[in-house]
Amino acid sequence: MAGSTADVENEIADAIDTLGRVRAEIGKVIFGQERVIEETLITLLADGHALLVGVPGLAKTRLAETLGTVLGLSEKRVQFTPDLMPFDILGSEVVDEAPDGQRSFRFIQGPIFTQLLMA
Structure with a gap:
């Protein structure tokens, strides 16, 4: 001990x-x-x-x-404005199109996915 x-x-x-x-x-x-x-x-x-x-x-x-x-x-900052939308903080899905024409969704993370968030 x-x-x-x-x-x-x-x-x-x-x-x-x-x-x-x-x-x-x-x-x-x-x-x-x-x-x-x-x-x-x-x-x-x-x-x-x-x-x-x-x-x-x-x-x-x-x-x-x-x-x-x-x-x-890791740190990010969110500037609050009257037109701020939830996806501005959380992120959003975007459509990616491959050269062969195939489409898929990809999530782009917003600033909330950080260790230190300044808001």
Whole structure:
């Protein structure tokens, strides 16, 4: 049992070290938003969702983009407009035609099929 406790302690120490490096990398891009960064990282670690609300210029989009870059996540953005349709988010089926004239449907994924969605 003593070996397994040591393994867990090593994993925790590695996680803390990694989290510190992630904070440092984000801190190179985002200034003065330590609490927002901390709470956003907690949200990601807890496999949750975050809603960042604020006036323009507070680096909300920049934070999300930086998180995606630092953590190696695929990221997409949806700009909500009055004419936004469900297929703009989900994707759609398109018809492909082969040189021999045969047709088939192909699904093109929308931006929701990503690890980090900015909406």
